[in-house]
Amino acid sequence: MTGPIGIVALNVFRESVRDKVLYNLVFFAILLMGASYLIGQLTAGQDVKIIKDLGLAATSIFGLFIAVFIGIGLVSKEVEKRSIYSLLAKPIERHHLVVGKYLGLVLTLAVNLGVMAIALFVVLAYLRYVADPNAAAGWDRPALDPRLLEAFLLTFFELAIVTAIAVFFSTFSTPILSAAFTFGFFVAGRFSADLRNFNEVVTSPVSSALTTAIYWMLPNLSQFDVRAQVVHGVPVSATYMAMSGAYALLYITAMIVAATAVFARRDFK
Amino acid sequence: MAGSWGTLRAVIMVALLIGGAAGVQGLHEAAFPPPAPSEDSLYITSGATARRLAVGYAALAADLYWIRTIQYYGGIKLQLDAARTDAQARQVPGADYRLLYPLLDLTTSLDPRFNIAYRFGAIFLAEPYPGGAGRPDLAVKLLEKGLAARPDKWEYMQDIGFVHYWWSQDYTAAAQWFDRASKVEGAPWFLRSLAATTLAEGGDRRSSRLMWQAIRESAEIDWLRSDADRRLEQLDAADFIDQVQADVDRARAAGTPVTSWQELIRARAIRGIPVDPSRTPLELGADGIVRLSPQSPLFPLPQEPKKALPASTP
Numbered sequence: 001m002t003g004p005i006g007i008v009a010l011n012v013f014r015e016s017v018r019d020k021v022l023y024n025l026v027f028f029a030i031l032l033m034g035a036s037y038l039i040g041q042l043t044a045g046q047d048v049k050i051i052k053d054l055g056l057a058a059t060s061i062f063g064l065f066i067a068v069f070i071g072i073g074l075v076s077k078e079v080e081k082r083s084i085y086s087l088l089a090k091p092i093e094r095h096h097l098v099v100g101k102y103l104g105l106v107l108t109l110a111v112n113l114g115v116m117a118i119a120l121f122v123v124l125a126y127l128r129y130v131a132d133p134n135a136a137a138g139w140d141r142p143a144l145d146p147r148l149l150e151a152f153l154l155t156f157f158e159l160a161i162v163t164a165i166a167v168f169f170s171t172f173s174t175p176i177l178s179a180a181f182t183f184g185f186f187v188a189g190r191f192s193a194d195l196r197n198f199n200e201v202v203t204s205p206v207s208s209a210l211t212t213a214i215y216w217m218l219p220n221l222s223q224f225d226v227r228a229q230v231v232h233g234v235p236v237s238a239t240y241m242a243m244s245g246a247y248a249l250l251y252i253t254a255m256i257v258a259a260t261a262v263f264a265r266r267d268f269k
Numbered sequence: 270m271a272g273s274w275g276t277l278r279a280v281i282m283v284a285l286l287i288g289g290a291a292g293v294q295g296l297h298e299a300a301f302p303p304p305a306p307s308e309d310s311l312y313i314t315s316g317a318t319a320r321r322l323a324v325g326y327a328a329l330a331a332d333l334y335w336i337r338t339i340q341y342y343g344g345i346k347l348q349l350d351a352a353r354t355d356a357q358a359r360q361v362p363g364a365d366y367r368l369l370y371p372l373l374d375l376t377t378s379l380d381p382r383f384n385i386a387y388r389f390g391a392i393f394l395a396e397p398y399p400g401g402a403g404r405p406d407l408a409v410k411l412l413e414k415g416l417a418a419r420p421d422k423w424e425y426m427q428d429i430g431f432v433h434y435w436w437s438q439d440y441t442a443a444a445q446w447f448d449r450a451s452k453v454e455g456a457p458w459f460l461r462s463l464a465a466t467t468l469a470e471g472g473d474r475r476s477s478r479l480m481w482q483a484i485r486e487s488a489e490i491d492w493l494r495s496d497a498d499r500r501l502e503q504l505d506a507a508d509f510i511d512q513v514q515a516d517v518d519r520a521r522a523a524g525t526p527v528t529s530w531q532e533l534i535r536a537r538a539i540r541g542i543p544v545d546p547s548r549t550p551l552e553l554g555a556d557g558i559v560r561l562s563p564q565s566p567l568f569p570l571p572q573e574p575k576k577a578l579p580a581s582t583p
Contacts, residue, residue: 228328
């Protein structure tokens with residue numbers, strides 16, 4: 001990564017490492033190892049399914065916390081600490097700063113998800129190794145199922161959108177409000193399918209038009225949740241993945257454009 | 270050096286303080302015993318609500334409910350097994366397994382493809398009380414819910430057939446379900462003969478054996494497989510007991526006293542003390558009836574289904 005955006009992005013990544021963000025990986029590993037030991041005794045032969053569910057859900061939850069709590073401080077922290085003055089005095093455009101900050105956090109998330117995926121596969125390999133061959137024959141999908149990577153990839157897309165939303169709010173709001181807004185968008189995004197059906201239960205055309213508009217404007221995050229399907233071996237088509245990826249890319253771009261537009265107009269005097 | 274000594278001192282102090290707090294807690298609980306755990310309850314009963322509250326982590330929530338179901342069923346079953354009298358059994362909280370179906374319903378609403386929850390859950394529900402809830406109707410309802418989610422699952426159709434066969438003794442319905450299962454692509458060949466045998470010889474020990482062999486072959490987890498193995502051994506034990514009983518009855522007819530194995534061995538009616546498939550000696554009652562020993566891991570033998578009436582019987 002070269003150029004001002006690359007430099008900012010790498011600095012964000014280094015800062016995350018310095019801030020011990022990657023320590024969450026240790027918790028993730030301990031959680032999986034502890035769960036794999038305990039769950040085998042509690043679940044009547046469903047340990048592999050549950051470890052997969054737990055691993056994928058923990059990846060998403062840990063990633064969400066990183067995306068929100070680091071994302072909301074990316075820009076606002078610079079303003080609060082007044083380091084923004086020295087940054088903007090350098091040969092750097094404001095949009096370089098926003099895009100670089102965003103890409104740096106996405107890089108942190110990618111490294112996190114990558115390491116979590118490896119940890120999950122290691123635990124699953126161990127479970128496969130100790131499992132009785134008869135029991136293994138009854139699993140919906142093999143323990144080391146490459147399809148799990150599809151769920152990881154879609155989780156990454158979802159987290160990239162959440163990060164973009166957090167960065168957008170951090171350009172003009174306080175960290176607490178930004179966190180509240182971003183979580184609000186995340187929850188609403190997970191339930192956006194309900195809004196689509198809302199016009200079937202309201203009679204007012206205005207309400208119907210409003211909910212339809214909100215539905216299309218909110219991020220549709222439920223499409224990125226294929227964890228249950230993947231664990232049960234239901235195929236996720238390449239077209240589905242590609243369309244979800246395209247949606248994520250467009251939504252992220254929209255958020256970053258909005259963020260840079262707001263940030264460009266901010267007066268720091 | 271001074272720094273590491275300081276750290277060590279802090280670690281020792283923290284350990285001592287936490288140990289002290291645990292000691293005080295122990296004394297507190299001894300002086301003021303904590304209240305007994307209240308009867309299990311479900312705060313959420315609607316699957317749709319649970320799905321919403323799970324905010325996209327429905328599969329993980331289903332796992333948690335599944336673990337809770339296992340704990341609930343296992344906990345009550347263990348307490349009922351330990352109860353020596355009916356009065357003691359009635360004292361077991363929630364002894365009627367009233368939360369079993371709601372828990373299974375929630376689990377399968379959160380994850381409609383949770384295969385084992387349907388198959389295991391149906392066993393827990395159908396098994397007669399106190400081994401299970403004694404609700405074959407709910408077992409069928411649960412499996413039909415599974416079929417609605419995965420209409421190609423011949424295993425669920427087979428299991429519905431088993432519930433009808435064992436617990437409702439509706440051999441016609443059982444045969445229909447086996448037949449339906451046999452028509453699903455990928456279903457094993459034995460389902461077709463199972464349908465025919467059930468209709469012709471429902472309640473017969475031979476068809477029971479065929480049934481447990483079928484369960485054994487389609488079992489997806491060890492528990493189901495070993496349960497089927499145990500049932501097959503129980504059928505072997507029942508066959509063997511019939512055989513020994515016939516020897517005893519013959520000896521009695523010949524005038525030999527049949528109050529102990531030793532008398533029968535001396536009269537050369539049998540070669541030695543007969544043992545069941547688990548190598549536990551059978552018992553001979555003073556009434557001359559051969560029984561499985563309560564010490565046998567196969568005890569008690571299941572009640573055999575009622576024999577199907579011949580088709581020509583009015």
